[in-house]
Amino acid sequence: MSEHEFPPTPVSQVVLAILGGIFAPTLVIVLIAKLFMTVESTHAPEDPKVAATQVEERIKPVAQVAVAAVETGPHVDKSGEEVVKGVCSACHAVGALGSPKIGDKSAWGPRIAQGYDTLVKHAIVGIRSMPARGGNAELTDGEVANAVAYMANLAGAGFKAPK
Numbered sequence: 001m002s003e004h005e006f007p008p009t010p011v012s013q014v015v016l017a018i019l020g021g022i023f024a025p026t027l028v029i030v031l032i033a034k035l036f037m038t039v040e041s042t043h044a045p046e047d048p049k050v051a052a053t054q055v056e057e058r059i060k061p062v063a064q065v066a067v068a069a070v071e072t073g074p075h076v077d078k079s080g081e082e083v084v085k086g087v088c089s090a091c092h093a094v095g096a097l098g099s100p101k102i103g104d105k106s107a108w109g110p111r112i113a114q115g116y117d118t119l120v121k122h123a124i125v126g127i128r129s130m131p132a133r134g135g136n137a138e139l140t141d142g143e144v145a146n147a148v149a150y151m152a153n154l155a156g157a158g159f160k161a162p163k
Contacts, residue, residue: 080148
């Protein structure tokens, strides 16, 4: 016996190898063809309304957020002192950006001479470096007017805040 001789292969193994070599690729080709043929029929319903309903179902959000409205009751204007302490004092307590300090009669004198209505208008719309409503857009005109009267009165004015 030479080095390269193999034992004889039984006929049954040869037949099984031939059948497997033919059957396996054929099975793969048939399954791929079936996959592509059924894709169109399963995703395209005949009725457009059914299709629209299916699309809506697939793209609807997972969850929805409902925000409850908070009712705080009627708005009551804050006093001038409250507004000055909460908003105006941020700049006017230290004289930031050239603002007149609270209670500084020499700085407030020329402004008080312009009159209450002018000061209120400037405080509402803003002037020079001062933003409108002192930077707090939630303040009402009445609250701004109260704050102007309070600050000016601390510097010697005799303004009456509106009720």
